[in-house]
Amino acid sequence: MDHHERQRLWEKYYSGNTSALEEKELKTLLKETADADRLPEQELFYLMNQNRALTPGPNFEESLMAKIHLREPKARIFSDYRIIRKWAAVFVMSCAIVYAAIQIPGTQKISLTTQRFTQEFQLPDGSKVWLNKNSTLTYNEDFLEKRAVQFSGEGFFSIIHHPSHPFSIETEGAVTKVLGTSFSLRSYDKEDSIELIVVQGKVAFQPNEAKEIVISTNRKVVYRVSDHKSSESLASDLNAIAWKTHLLNFVHSPVSKVLNDLQRYNGVTISVQNENILNCHFSGSFENKTVEEILATLTFSLDLEYHKTDEAYLLSGNGCAPK
Amino acid sequence: MGSGDFRALVIEHKNKLFRLACWMLHDESEAEDIVQEVFLKIWEKQTDYAKYRSIEAYLIEMTKNKCLNRIKSQTKLVAENVLKHMQSPEPPADLHFERNDELKRIKNVIARLPENQRVVLQLKGVEGLEIREISKLLNETENNIRVILSRARQAVRDMYLKEYGYGPS
Numbered sequence: 081m082d083h084h085e086r087q088r089l090w091e092k093y094y095s096g097n098t099s100a101l102e103e104k105e106l107k108t109l110l111k112e113t114a115d116a117d118r119l120p121e122q123e124l125f126y127l128m129n130q131n132r133a134l135t136p137g138p139n140f141e142e143s144l145m146a147k148i149h150l151r152e153p154k155a156r157i158f159s160d161y162r163i164i165r166k167w168a169a170v171f172v173m174s175c176a177i178v179y180a181a182i183q184i185p186g187t188q189k190i191s192l193t194t195q196r197f198t199q200e201f202q203l204p205d206g207s208k209v210w211l212n213k214n215s216t217l218t219y220n221e222d223f224l225e226k227r228a229v230q231f232s233g234e235g236f237f238s239i240i241h242h243p244s245h246p247f248s249i250e251t252e253g254a255v256t257k258v259l260g261t262s263f264s265l266r267s268y269d270k271e272d273s274i275e276l277i278v279v280q281g282k283v284a285f286q287p288n289e290a291k292e293i294v295i296s297t298n299r300k301v302v303y304r305v306s307d308h309k310s311s312e313s314l315a316s317d318l319n320a321i322a323w324k325t326h327l328l329n330f331v332h333s334p335v336s337k338v339l340n341d342l343q344r345y346n347g348v349t350i351s352v353q354n355e356n357i358l359n360c361h362f363s364g365s366f367e368n369k370t371v372e373e374i375l376a377t378l379t380f381s382l383d384l385e386y387h388k389t390d391e392a393y394l395l396s397g398n399g400c401a402p403k
Numbered sequence: 404m405g406s407g408d409f410r411a412l413v414i415e416h417k418n419k420l421f422r423l424a425c426w427m428l429h430d431e432s433e434a435e436d437i438v439q440e441v442f443l444k445i446w447e448k449q450t451d452y453a454k455y456r457s458i459e460a461y462l463i464e465m466t467k468n469k470c471l472n473r474i475k476s477q478t479k480l481v482a483e484n485v486l487k488h489m490q491s492p493e494p495p496a497d498l499h500f501e502r503n504d505e506l507k508r509i510k511n512v513i514a515r516l517p518e519n520q521r522v523v524l525q526l527k528g529v530e531g532l533e534i535r536e537i538s539k540l541l542n543e544t545e546n547n548i549r550v551i552l553s554r555a556r557q558a559v560r561d562m563y564l565k566e567y568g569y570g571p572s
Contacts, residue, residue: 093556094553094556094557094560095549095553096534096548096549096550096551096552096553096556097549100531100533103528119563120509120512120559120560120563120564121560123506123508123509123563124509124513124528124559125528126506126509127506127509127510127513128525128528128529130506131422131425131426131525131529132422132529134421134422134425134431135418135421136417136418136421136434136435136438137431137435140417140421140435140438140439141410141413141414141417143439144413144439144442144443147439147443148443148446197408197411198408198410198411199408326414368414370414370415
């Protein structure tokens with residue numbers, strides 16, 4: 081680029097009309113040529129670069145949650161003696177959580193429902209459940225006498241141990257019984273399979289049409305409702321519950337797996353322009369990162385590019401030769 | 404809003420709000436404080452965010468305002484600093500060896516830009532947003548944003564050269 085062209089680019093910059101690409105060009109230009117007259121720009125660009133790399137400390141969320149906890153408002157109680165009453169708390173981004181209390185003669189049912197976001201709930205016995213998007217958990221008013229819930233969707237359960245009160249979860253096609261443990265259960269009505277991952281403890285999984293299976297720590301079972309087949313295996317990979325833990329871990333994983341886990345994590349669609357991309361391998365750990373941040377790292381390390389189109393991402397680039 | 408939604412919101416926006424607050428305050432621990440206050444306010448629904456075009460616009464506006472309030476309470480300190488710098492401009496130093504000292508100057512310059520110029524400069528230069536996106540976030544016309552950006556860039560250069568004495572020969 082000659083002096084004249086440089087001058088013209090700077091003029092464009094100063095009129096506020098440069099594109100992101102042209103500003104990148106200017107950045108390279110500042111790095112390569114030591115132009116004494118460009119000292120203010122050099123410093124400004126350096127400061128911007130520095131700012132771009134900043135992130136809040138690792139305890140940011142923890143201390144925010146602690147502050148919130150100190151100011152937590154009292155729990156609200158929902159009840160109604162008519163048929164159905166619904167609250168639709170529509171938050172700006174149309175995230176809605178609907179609490180419904182249904183009156184049935186004798187017992188009242190309480191439903192916890194999520195739609196577009198995940199949410200944590202505490203049950204009356206102190207057990208905790210994290211519901212992934214589009215999930216519903218229902219229990220009776222007399223829950224403390226009989227710890228039984230009906231469930232559809234995906235949830236992570238941390239159940240308080242109580243020997244004389246086993247906890248049971250009824251889903252379409254199976255019942256899962258537990259004493260005290262943490263596990264993840266996925267059973268969306270539109271999906272044929274039920275998946276149970278036990279993080280800690282022991283869980284009895286009872287399909288309606290097959291014999292009971294006991295799953296212990298670090299093991300999982302996938303059960304197909306249509307043909308009553310179940311397969312049990314080691315749950316070495318906890319990426320499946322990243323929606324709850326916000327942790328994703330890849331160790332020399334094929335890109336096909338990485339994309340699969342990412343899609344499951346956030347419900348986005350990711351496709352590749354070139355099948356060779358799926359031959360590449362990738363390693364990395366992510367905590368509390370957005371899909372876009374992870375894709376940025378992935379594409380950077382594999383020399384690919386990603387583009388966003390509506391709700392989907394498209395990866396392009398040369399990829400890797402098949403082995 | 405449930406804690407899950409809130410958490411998703413925090414995760415999605417914390418980094419860029421933190422960068423903006425750092426850009427305004429040049430102090431990471433204060434910036435973290437500000438961003439937490441912003442999220443706390445959202446959680447407690449103290450303000451009516453429905454009138455904003457998007458939650459992001461609301462978060463940015465609130466971060467900006469909280470930073471400005473913080474700055475106002477420290478104005479005296481900053482003014483003293485600037486004065487000191489004006490009285491004894493440091494000799495030109497090799498940029499590569501004295502980055503940190505040099506950056507103090509550019510920080511001082513940016514600190515004296517009008518608030519909107521400061522914010523637009525960051526959103527465009529650091530976050531890489533398009534004029535159109537910034538115009539939506541700040542609720543200004545695209546043309547206005549372009550004018551603000553142009554003035555901000557020009558002002559940085561002019562002030563810097565005037566203050567530190569290496570005007571174009």
